Amino acid sequence: xxxxxxxxxxxxxxxxxxxxxxxxxxxxxxxxxxxxxxxxxxxxxxxxxxxxxxxxxxxxxxxxxxxxxxxxxxxxxxxxxxxxxxxxxxxxxxxxxxxxxxxxxxxxxxxxxxxxxxxxxxxxxxxxxxxxxxxxxxxxxxxxxxxxxxxxxxxxxxxxxxxxxxxxxxxxxxxxxxxxxxxxxxxxxxxxxxxxxxxxxxxxxxxxxxxxxxxxxxxxxxxxxxx
Amino acid sequence: xxxxxxxxxxxxxxxxxxxxxxxxxxxxxxxxxxxxxxxxxxxxxxxxxxxxxxxxxxxxxxxxxxxxxxxxxxxxxxxxxxxxxxxxxxxxxxxxxxxxxxxxxxxxxxxxxxxxxxxxxxxxxxxxxxxxxxxxxxxxxxxxxxxxxxxxxxxxxxxxxxxxxxxxxxxxxxxxxxxxxxxxxxxxxxxxxxxxxxxxxxxxxxxxxxxxxxxxxxxxxxxxxxxxxxxxxxxxxxxxxxxxxxxxx
Numbered sequence: 001x002x003x004x005x006x007x008x009x010x011x012x013x014x015x016x017x018x019x020x021x022x023x024x025x026x027x028x029x030x031x032x033x034x035x036x037x038x039x040x041x042x043x044x045x046x047x048x049x050x051x052x053x054x055x056x057x058x059x060x061x062x063x064x065x066x067x068x069x070x071x072x073x074x075x076x077x078x079x080x081x082x083x084x085x086x087x088x089x090x091x092x093x094x095x096x097x098x099x100x101x102x103x104x105x106x107x108x109x110x111x112x113x114x115x116x117x118x119x120x121x122x123x124x125x126x127x128x129x130x131x132x133x134x135x136x137x138x139x140x141x142x143x144x145x146x147x148x149x150x151x152x153x154x155x156x157x158x159x160x161x162x163x164x165x166x167x168x169x170x171x172x173x174x175x176x177x178x179x180x181x182x183x184x185x186x187x188x189x190x191x192x193x194x195x196x197x198x199x200x201x202x203x204x205x206x207x208x209x210x211x212x213x214x215x216x217x218x219x220x221x222x223x224x225x226x227x
Numbered sequence: 228x229x230x231x232x233x234x235x236x237x238x239x240x241x242x243x244x245x246x247x248x249x250x251x252x253x254x255x256x257x258x259x260x261x262x263x264x265x266x267x268x269x270x271x272x273x274x275x276x277x278x279x280x281x282x283x284x285x286x287x288x289x290x291x292x293x294x295x296x297x298x299x300x301x302x303x304x305x306x307x308x309x310x311x312x313x314x315x316x317x318x319x320x321x322x323x324x325x326x327x328x329x330x331x332x333x334x335x336x337x338x339x340x341x342x343x344x345x346x347x348x349x350x351x352x353x354x355x356x357x358x359x360x361x362x363x364x365x366x367x368x369x370x371x372x373x374x375x376x377x378x379x380x381x382x383x384x385x386x387x388x389x390x391x392x393x394x395x396x397x398x399x400x401x402x403x404x405x406x407x408x409x410x411x412x413x414x415x416x417x418x419x420x421x422x423x424x425x426x427x428x429x430x431x432x433x434x435x436x437x438x439x440x441x442x443x444x445x446x447x448x449x450x451x452x453x454x455x456x457x458x459x460x461x462x463x464x465x466x467x468x469x470x471x472x473x474x475x476x
Contacts, residue, residue, distance in 0.1 A: 004339035012336020016325070023324040084318025091286060092337045093310035227289045 009094045010102045017106040027075070031068035031111055032118060038064040039122045050127040057126035058136050058187030062143075064122065065115045066176060069144065070169060072111040073151040076103070077159045077222070086159075090226060097215035100222070104152045104215070112144035135190040135200075142203040143183040149207075149214035150175045156221035179203070237300030238263050239386060239417045240285065245294035247277070247284050254280050255438055257294055262417050264385065267408050270421045272438030278421035279317065281438065282388045285419065286314045313338070313382040315389045319375040323364035327355060327374045330363055334378040341383040349377040354403060368395040373403070380407060387411060387418035 021028055042060055046052055080086040089099055119140055123133060154171040158164035182199040189196035238261035246256030255277030262268055272278045283289045285296065287308045296303040298311065321330045331346035344352075350359055353373040363371060372395050379387055392404045408418055 004336060009337050012333050015336075016322070016329070016333040019329065020322060020324055079322075082318070083322060084316055084320035085322065087288060087314065087316060087318070088320045088334070088337065090288065091309050091312065091314055093339070094337070 006094045006098065009092060010098060013089075013099055013102050014106055017103060018110070021106070021110045028110055028114075031072045032114055034071055035064045035068040035115055035118070035122065038067065039125055042126065053126040054129050055191075057123055057128040058132050058191065059184045060126060061119055061122045061128075061136060062140070062180060062184045062187070065112075065119065065140065065144070066147065066180060068115055069112055069147050069151070070172060070176075072107075073148075073155055073168060073172070074165060075111075076107050076152055076155050081159045081225075086222065087226065090223065096219040096222070100152070100156075100218045101211075101215040104148055104218070107152075108145050108148040112148060116140045116144060129191050131190045131193070132187050135196055136187050139183040139186045139200060139203065142200060142207055143179050146179055146203065146207045146210050147176060149210040150179075153214055153217045153221055156218045156225060158225070159222070160225040179206070182206075238297070239299060240419075241297040241300075242285070243295045243297070245281075245284070245296060246292050247280055247289065248292045249280075256291075258436070258438075260436055262386075262419060264415045264417050265412050266434065267412050267418045267420065268434045268436060270419060270436045270438055272421070272423065274423055276423075276438040278423070278438055279390050282314065282316070282390050282419065282421060286312055286388050288314075311384050312386045312388060313379045313384045315375055315379050315387070315392060317390055319363075319371050320378065321363045321371060321374055324362060326360050326362055327366065327377075328359040330374060331377055331381060335381055338382045338384075340381055344381060346377075346381060349381045350374070352380055352407075353377045354399070369397060369400055372396055373400065376404065376407065385416045387416065387420075389418060389420040391422060392420055393422060 039060060042056070043053060046056075077086060080089070090096055092099065116137060119137055120133065123136060128136070151168075151172050154168050154175070157171070158167050161167065182203050186196040186199040186203070189199065240262040242258055242260050244257040244259060246258070247254045258281070260268070270278050270281060280289065284291050287303065298308055301307065320334075321327075322333075325333070327350060328346055331349060335346055340346075347359065350356065353376050355370060355373055355377070358366065358370065363374060366374065372392075376392065379389065387408075389404075393401050396404065408420070411418055
């Protein structure tokens with residue numbers, strides 16, 4: 001009577017979550033549509049002058065993706081909490097933080113990565129400047145996993161509450177603001193021809209720190225939410 | 228294995244003065260009982276008596292307000308408990324978008340598999356052959372319960388905590404649960420089950436723990452008198468004798 005290996009458990013969880021996303025693939029398009037709509041509204045509101053749009057392009061794309069990510073955050077644990085799979089996850093003999101890290105990774109892969117892939121297109125809609133064109137995806141690649149990890153902790157804390165959407169937004173925004181400042185800051189620096197490596201490195205350092213600590217905090221928060 | 232051997236070892240699960248209160252409102256306890264390998268014990272109580280809460284406390288999901296739980300004679304921690312316990316709670320833990328087989332395969336990956344059983348045989352064991360590829364969403368409430376029971380059956384654990392395993396099941400399903408419990412007890416496992424009525428047992432009554440809201444429930448009116456005695460006495464071996472009404476196939 002011995003439990004299976006931890007890697008088998010992680011693989012089973014990743015396979016299940018990917019299958020679930022595929023079965024609900026209609027929902028997976030929502031964040032992309034949201035970001036597309038937000039970004040395409042800006043030229044309509046501000047007028048089509050490329051000069052105006054170019055100045056704000058990176059910032060707008062960054063904010064649109066951040067909000068789209070916030071929209072998708074609630075789905076991370078919601079259905080697992082409602083159907084009782086979260087209980088089973090907590091009761092499994094494997095480290096909960098590792099299983100949650102797998103869940104967050106799949107969530108990032110299926111919600112944030114598609115957004116990063118369409119970010120260059122969104123940038124073109126706003127006449128993004130030449131040097132920012134490749135700094136933006138790099139900044140997003142570092143910033144979005146950080147956002148997912150920070151967001152997961154806040155969602156884990158509130159998953160037991162009904163209608164927790166507003167609370168999650170309030171908890172998450174103060175944590176998201178520094179990420180936004182560094183990410184958009186790198187893009188702005190690149191646009192003005194200034195060195196942009198430092199903010200990117202800060203993002204990378206914060207990402208590594210969150211990768212280690214957030215799953216642990218997330219596991220502790222979920223145990224509290226379930227009790 | 229002769230049943231007297233079960234009691235020479237420390238009890239699989241022991242509770243001493245176990246109580247739980249939510250926001251200072253007592254939910255159950257203090258309770259004293261012991262559960263030995265090979266035993267099936269029925270927790271009885273009305274709606275709101277704290278049966279489900281008791282199972283959640285015993286599964287380690289909730290921390291007791293006071294009292295102590297011992298697992299094989301040692302204090303309980305989630306890390307020590309989780310490889311040994313399978314919980315069937317009100318929520319099935321099944322994904323409606325996945326098929327019965329996919330749900331079981333995931334459970335097998337997460338918790339491991341009991342020797343000599345596979346997701347396919349577990350599904351057949353609960354009478355759902357032919358439903359492997361049906362999305363769980365399309366199954367009836369009773370069939371979902373059976374899939375959840377298959378998950379419990381699959382887990383390589385000794386202790387089953389089943390919350391209302393008879394709910395939503397037809398007569399055939401009730402017999403099935405009794406048969407699964409009997410087999411589990413016979414191979415040295417133990418189970419705690421809750422029920423708000425004794426309709427499932429027509430004969431061979433198992434040991435009972437009566438629960439009443441906010442009380443220790445002393446002076447049980449059900450006659451088995453096992454509540455605070457820590458599982459001593461003659462009715463112990465009644466645990467394995469859950470009788471199923473045999474007869475029609």
